[in-house]
Amino acid sequence: MVKQSDQVCVVKGWQEGPVIDESTLKDDLTRHFYYTLGRDKVGESQHYLYHALALTIRDRLVARCRETNQQIKQEKRRKTAYLSLEFLMGRALGNAVLNLDLDEQVSSALQEYCTTIETIEDAEHDAGLGNGGLGRLAACFLDSCASLALPVIGYGLRYEYGMFNQSIKDGNQIEQPDNWLREGHPWELSAPEHAKRVKFGGYVQSYTDKFGREHRQWMGSQDVLAVPYDVPVPGYKNNIVNTLRLWKSEATDEFNLTEFNAGSYSEAVAQKNLAEQITMVLYPNDSSENGKELRLRQQYFLSSASIQDVVDQWLSQHGESFSDFADFHAFQLNDTHPSIAVAELMRILIDDYELDWNDAWQITTKTMAYTNHTLLPEALEKWSVSLFSKLLPRILEIVYEINARFLAQVAQQWPGDVEKQRALSLIEEGDEPQIRMAYLAIVGSYSVNGVAALHTELLKAGLFKEFYALWPDKFNNKTNGVTPRRWLAHCNPVLSELIGEKIGHDWVKNFSKISDLRRFYDDKSFHEQWQNAKRENKQRLVDLVKARCDIDFDVSMMFDVQVKRIHEYKRQLLNILHVIHLYDRIRRGDTQGLVPRCVLLGGKAAPGYYMAKKIIKLINNVAEVINKDPQAAPYLRVAFLPNYNVTAMEVICPATDLSEQVSTAGKEASGTGNMKFMMNGALTIGTLDGANIEIRDAVGADNFFLFGAQAHEIDDIKSRYNPEHLISQNSDLKNVMQLLESGHFNLFEPCLFDDITNAIKSPHDPWLVAHDFESYVAAQKEVDKAYADRTYWTQMSILNTAASGLFSSDRTISQYSEDIWHLEPLNISETDLTTAKS
Ligand code: Z15
Numbered sequence: 013m014v015k016q017s018d019q020v021c022v023v024k025g026w027q028e029g030p031v032i033d034e035s036t037l038k039d040d041l042t043r044h045f046y047y048t049l050g051r052d053k054v055g056e057s058q059h060y061l062y063h064a065l066a067l068t069i070r071d072r073l074v075a076r077c078r079e080t081n082q083q084i085k086q087e088k089r090r091k092t093a094y095l096s097l098e099f100l101m102g103r104a105l106g107n108a109v110l111n112l113d114l115d116e117q118v119s120s121a122l123q124e125y126c127t128t129i130e131t132i133e134d135a136e137h138d139a140g141l142g143n144g145g146l147g148r149l150a151a152c153f154l155d156s157c158a159s160l161a162l163p164v165i166g167y168g169l170r171y172e173y174g175m176f177n178q179s180i181k182d183g184n185q186i187e188q189p190d191n192w193l194r195e196g197h198p199w200e201l202s203a204p205e206h207a208k209r210v211k212f213g214g215y216v217q218s219y220t221d222k223f224g225r226e227h228r229q230w231m232g233s234q235d236v237l238a239v240p241y242d243v244p245v246p247g248y249k250n251n252i253v254n255t256l257r258l259w260k261s262e263a264t265d266e267f268n269l270t271e272f273n274a275g276s277y278s279e280a281v282a283q284k285n286l287a288e289q290i291t292m293v294l295y296p297n298d299s300s301e302n303g304k305e306l307r308l309r310q311q312y313f314l315s316s317a318s319i320q321d322v323v324d325q326w327l328s329q330h331g332e333s334f335s336d337f338a339d340f341h342a343f344q345l346n347d348t349h350p351s352i353a354v355a356e357l358m359r360i361l362i363d364d365y366e367l368d369w370n371d372a373w374q375i376t377t378k379t380m381a382y383t384n385h386t387l388l389p390e391a392l393e394k395w396s397v398s399l400f401s402k403l404l405p406r407i408l409e410i411v412y413e414i415n416a417r418f419l420a421q422v423a424q425q426w427p428g429d430v431e432k433q434r435a436l437s438l439i440e441e442g443d444e445p446q447i448r449m450a451y452l453a454i455v456g457s458y459s460v461n462g463v464a465a466l467h468t469e470l471l472k473a474g475l476f477k478e479f480y481a482l483w484p485d486k487f488n489n490k491t492n493g494v495t496p497r498r499w500l501a502h503c504n505p506v507l508s509e510l511i512g513e514k515i516g517h518d519w520v521k522n523f524s525k526i527s528d529l530r531r532f533y534d535d536k537s538f539h540e541q542w543q544n545a546k547r548e549n550k551q552r553l554v555d556l557v558k559a560r561c562d563i564d565f566d567v568s569m570m571f572d573v574q575v576k577r578i579h580e581y582k583r584q585l586l587n588i589l590h591v592i593h594l595y596d597r598i599r600r601g602d603t604q605g606l607v608p609r610c611v612l613l614g615g616k617a618a619p620g621y622y623m624a625k626k627i628i629k630l631i632n633n634v635a636e637v638i639n640k641d642p643q644a645a646p647y648l649r650v651a652f653l654p655n656y657n658v659t660a661m662e663v664i665c666p667a668t669d670l671s672e673q674v675s676t677a678g679k680e681a682s683g684t685g686n687m688k689f690m691m692n693g694a695l696t697i698g699t700l701d702g703a704n705i706e707i708r709d710a711v712g713a714d715n716f717f718l719f720g721a722q723a724h725e726i727d728d729i730k731s732r733y734n735p736e737h738l739i740s741q742n743s744d745l746k747n748v749m750q751l752l753e754s755g756h757f758n759l760f761e762p763c764l765f766d767d768i769t770n771a772i773k774s775p776h777d778p779w780l781v782a783h784d785f786e787s788y789v790a791a792q793k794e795v796d797k798a799y800a801d802r803t804y805w806t807q808m809s810i811l812n813t814a815a816s817g818l819f820s821s822d823r824t825i826s827q828y829s830e831d832i833w834h835l836e837p838l839n840i841s842e843t844d845l846t847t848a849k850s
Contacts, residue, residue, distance in 0.1 A: 037114065038121040040068040054125055059195060061125055062105070062135035065118070066198035069108050073244040074201075077253035079845060083838050084163045085329065090339065091163040092833045093322055095353055096150040096346035097314060098294070099168045099256060100142030100175075101243075102498070102658030104199050105133055107155070110502050111246040137192040138657050140174030141258075143298035144577040145684050146385050148494075148658065149463075149821075150346055152684070155495040156825040158247035158254040159521070161837035167318035169310060170200075170241050170258035173293040178616050178655045183632030187296075187619050200241040200258070208238045208320040209264065210313050216406050228363060230406040236287040237262040238317035248497055248521055251840040259317045261290035297618045298577040299391045305403065308395055312404055315353035319343075323360055334367060338378035342833045345382045345457070348393045348449035354380055354456030355410045363406070369413070381459035381832050383490070384450065386681050387467070387475055388581065394446035397439065411447060415439060418455050425482060436478055454479050454486070459832045461490045464682035464703040466723060490828055491703055492682040493821035496523045499688045503662035506545045507692065511813075514538065523820035530814045539806045546667070546693065546809070553667035556653070556660070557612065563639055563651045569608040570799050573689070574672035575656050575664055578617040578624040580779050581679040585768065587613065587672055588631055589785060590792055591650055592748045592757075595638050598647050607796040610649045612664070614656035626768055628652065633757040633764075661685070665692045669805075670795060673698035674788065676779045678723035680704075687819035693809040695798075697791055699784070703819070711815040715808045717798075719791035720784040733775050735782035745785050749773075 045051055045064035054061055084091060109118050109129065118129055142148060150166065157164035176187040214233035220226055238259040245254040263284035289306065290313050326337060345351055354376060361372035386392075400408040415438040426432040438455065440446040454460050454476065462468030468489035472480040480487055501508050501520045511519065515528040532538040550567040557565045565571070574587050591611050597603065613631050617624035635650035653660060671689035673680075673696050680702040690696065690707055698704040699720040708716040721729055739745050749769065751757070758764040772781050799805050817823070829835045 037068060037117045038124065040071060041065055041121050042124075044068055054127070058127065058132050058135045061122075061127065062132045063196065063198050065122075065132060066105055066136075069105070069112065069114065069118075070199060070244065072112055072114070073108065073246055073253050075845065076246070076251050076840065077242075077244050077255060079251070079840050080163075080253050080838060081255070083840065083844075088329070088340070089163045089838070090341070090833075090835055091165065092157075092342045092344055092835060093318060094150065094153065094157075094164055094166045094344045094346065095314065095318055095350040096147070096166065096168050097310065097349040098142030098147030098346070099139070099150045099154070099166060099258075100144070100147030100658060101139040101151045101256075102662075103133065103136045103138055104243075105129075105136050106502050107498055108244075108246055110497060111155075111159070111248045113249050137190075137195070138174075138659050139197075140190055140192060140657060141168065141171050141294060143175060143294070143296060145682070146298075146347060149492055149684055151658075152493065152495040152498070152821040153825055153828075154245045154254065154256060155248075155497055156493070156821040158245045158252050159250065159495075159497070160822060160825055160829070161247060161250055161252045161839065162825065162829055162833075162835045163838060164254060164833075164835070166245070166254075166256040167314065167321070168256065168258050169291050169294075169314055170260040171291055171294045175294055175616070175657070176296055176619070180628075180632060180652065180654045183629045183636070185617055185625055185628050189293075200243050202260075203240045203242060206240050206321065206324075207262075208259075208317045208324075209235045210238050210316045210320075211235055211406075212309065212312075212403055214405065216409060225366075227366075228406065228409065230359075230363065235264050236290060236313065237264050238313060240317075240321070251842070251845060252838055257318075257321070259291065259314060261287055261313060263287035296616070297620075299386055299388055299579060300618060300621070301391060301393050302620070303395070305399060308399060308403060311349055312352050312356070312407070315350045315356045318350075319353055319356050319360060332365065334361060334365060334371075334375060338375050341379050343380050344828070344832070345380065345453055347383065347385050348453050351382065351393075351449045351453040351456070352404070352407060354452055355407045355414065358410050358414070359406055362410075373414075373417075376456055377458055380453075380457040381461075382453040382457040383461050383463065384467075384471060384476075384681075385463055387470055388679065393449040394440065395449065397445040397447060400447060411438060411452065414452070414455060421482070432478065450476075451479075458486060459488060460486045461488045461832070462681065463490065463492045464706065465489055465491060466678070466700075466705055467681040467702060470678060470723065488831060490824055490831075491706055491818075492684050492687070493819050493824035494684050494687045494691070495821050496520060496526075496691060498662070499665065500691045504545075504549065504666035504692055506548050507542075507666065507813075510541050510545055523822055524817040526817045527814050529810060533807055533810050533814075538810075539803060542693070542806055542810060543802070546669070549666035549692075552663050553612075556663050557610075557651050560653055560655075561651045563635070563649060565610040565612075565649055565651065566608070569610045569649070570669045570795075571612065571667055572609050572670040572672065573612045573664060573668040573694075574674070575612070575614040575653070575661065576683075576685050578615045578621075578627055580623055580627075580771075581676050583674045583676060583779055583781060583784075584613060584615070584627050584631065585772070585779075586674050586781050586784060586788055587611075588627075588634055589745075589748050589772075589781070590788060591634060591638070591648070592751055593744050593789060594648050595634075595641075595644060596744075596747045596751060598644050603647060605793070605796055605800070606647055607799045608647050610651070612651050612653060614653035614660065614664075616656065623767065623771070626765070630757065630765055630768060637757055661688065665689050665694070668692065668694040669799070669809075670694060671696045671698075673701070673704050674720070674784075675699060675701045676726070676784075677701045677721055678726055679779075687816065690812050690819065691816040693813045695795070695805070695808055695812060697788075697795060706818065710818050711812050715811050715815075717791045717795050719787040721780060726780070729780060729783055730778075733777070733780065733783065735773050735775065735777060738782045738785075739773070742786050744789055745782065748785075 044067040051060045174190045177190050179186045211233035217229045217231050241258045243256040357376045361367040438451045462471045519525040554565045631652045638644045638650050665688045671694040673686045677699045682702040697717040700722050
């Protein structure tokens with residue numbers, strides 16, 4: 013570990029020289045290309061030019077980042093640490109160019125190299141450090157925090173391998189490792205001088221200090237080093253640059269000492285692997301848990317390193333008293349994944365700084381805040397007590413103590429009710445006792461929030477109802493949002509330009525302004541411009557589908573899109589049943605009123621999720637049969653886009669006409685893809701689930717295609733569910749099932765889809781696919797009718813974009829700040845920058 017010097021010596025160059033002189037971007041690019049990277053030809057690969065441009069822009073971020081941190085420190089600002097195992101950042105270049113307003117300078121500099129930003133951009137790998145919604149939400153939140161000038165630091169893990177790359181072979185998903193750092197990551201700056209030690213294993217010992225006080229001490233641990241890598245997070249045209257601090261695990265030098273002394277030097281060095289494994293790979297499960305030891309190590313590693321980092325900064329700025337620590341800090345826990353942070357903060361305060369339990373608990377429960385993202389039971393984390401005891405013995409003791417004190421409170425609220433105590437205990441009893449991480453998070457936090465109105469209501473009435481009875485004021489809703497910078501301004505320049513012409517460009521910063529678009533709802537020439545923009549965006553997607561799938565989409569057809577993780581509750585299956593139904597109609601010559609469609613699906617399945625992988629195979633087989641049938645070609649084309657990721661979505665959502673949000677009601681906590689599509693003028697076909705409900709309320713029921721059972725009806729429907737009867741009664745569904753069961757889509761692979769057809773026919777199908785089929789098909793008919801009237805559709809499309817103001821993550825983050833974090837915005841002026849040199 014590098015020791016930091018106590019003496020601060022300010023480097024002269026950046027004290028007196030000019031601040032980054034924006035006019036030299038061109039020179040900086042050349043300097044980085046020639047000298048930093050040592051290149052003199054652009055060559056076939058654009059990679060070095062991308063790298064040089066990224067470094068050039070990073071220079072401009074560094075000065076602003078330093079200034080942001082200095083203001084936080086000097087003004088002793090209250091700040092928030094956003095703790096998340098996932099940050100699905102995607103590409104950084106285009107976003108930085110937009111937020112720093114460097115578009116013109118970059119274009120002109122690149123002209124010298126005979127290229128454009130669009131070309132260069134393609135050399136950047138996605139930072140795929142997340143699975144799906146939860147990870148992308150964290151990334152949108154960082155953009156909004158910086159753009160609102162809020163002092164928020166993200167803490168995450170620097171996975172060597174992010175989300176796997178998906179390819180499709182014979183219709184099946186193949187996973188390939190994503191070695192995203194291979195060609196270097198120009199955005200990050202490592203700070204080894206701020207490395208932390210994280211303990212694992214060992215045992216706990218008591219000792220008595222000279223005042224006769226009892227202490228517990230975590231001994232004999234094998235420590236792992238956490239080295240921070242800082243990624244700059246630029247705000248939109250406000251000179252704020254926040255930090256995303258990603259921890260990399262490394263072996264400590266003494267890690268191998270015993271082996272070394274035993275003479276096996278090489279074996280000892282090879283042991284490094286164990287420590288370095290921790291941040292090797294992201295677990296690719298979205299909304300499901302797998303209980304692997306390495307995953308628990310990741311969670312504790314993140315929690316411990318991040319809390320130590322905050323505490324160390326506190327000590328250097330405020331000294332050893334923690335009495336007003338809570339006035340200056342909030343920790344937002346992104347799901348239960350980092351919820352061990354509750355126990356870790358307690359451990360540090362008690363064991364390292366000798367606070368007594370009550371003081372430490374006061375501080376902890378005034379700083380921790382927990383966001384829940386799911387009601388699915390399989391996603392609710394539990395860790396076995398025995399694993400905890402082996403890996404984190406001191407943390408287990410603290411969890412037991414938290415539980416003992418909590419259960420005393422439960423006994424007070426419900427006297428004599430032993431069943432209540434059993435039900436609410438942080439420890440689930442059984443053959444293999446388990447720690448309920450959500451309960452730990454709730455008990456240890458001052459705020460518990462859901463991510464959409466319905467989701468929060470269901471949490472309060474169901475999953476967490478006793479906790480809600482105990483602490484009603486802890487519970488609150490924060491409906492998710494997405495950043496309008498990446499998800500409109502950056503990904504849809506054509507539409508953004510058009511919107512800007514009509515209502516000005518203020519909407520990028522102040523997204524509630526987007527509602528001004530409503531004024532043009534009836535403007536015929538605006539309709540034409542709106543349609544032209546959509547057509548241009550559709551052509552981009554046509555090119556992508558051609559390149560990736562070798563399937564011909566056609567811009568004159570309706571683009572019907574469902575892209576998200578593959579999961580039974582999201583019901584990609586329902587979508588594909590509708591596709592089969594359309595195909596069946598075409599084959600029967602029943603094409604009256606049928607609007608030609610291109611149906612696109614995409615998404616990754618967790619590698620161990622059998623049914624999700626079957627669904628991918630089904631989609632691909634159905635697509636193949638339909639696409640090679642000349643009778644279908646004028647009406648229907650189907651593609652499964654491999655390797656759906658953030659960058660693909662930037663092409664997909666601007667091109668979409670119809671957004672499929674068809675989860676079983678009550679299962680999708682919020683959804684955020686739904687918001688990206690809406691912003692870009694797509695209409696939604698969806699259930700009353702998650703944020704769909706709020707989307708429909710905002711745009712008006714007439715501009716949304718609703719179908720399906722509602723959340724409050726589900727239990728009743730399940731109690732008398734008889735899908736075989738539904739199939740026999742509905743000739744459309746009957747035909748679809750017959751086609752499927754006849755082997756029409758698996759001629760050479762008998763029985764391939766039996767598990768799928770059986771799931772649909774099962775009276776225990778939790779997702780009620782057969783139940784919602786009829787109303788789904790009816791809603792799709794309404795879609796066709798609406799799309800056939802171009803003016804009507806265009807009006808609804810404009811209204812969707814105009815009503816999307818609520819779904820900006822700026823709104824969400826303002827609410828987090830108002831209600832939970834209580835932060836004040838920073839302010840960095842141009843004059844601040846001209847004194848802070850780079
Ligand atoms: C995840 O992506 C989500 C929830 C989870 O519990 C996990 Cl482990 C991963 C998603 C929700 O499914 C989605 O509805 C929500 O919009 C998103 O989190 C962000 O809140």
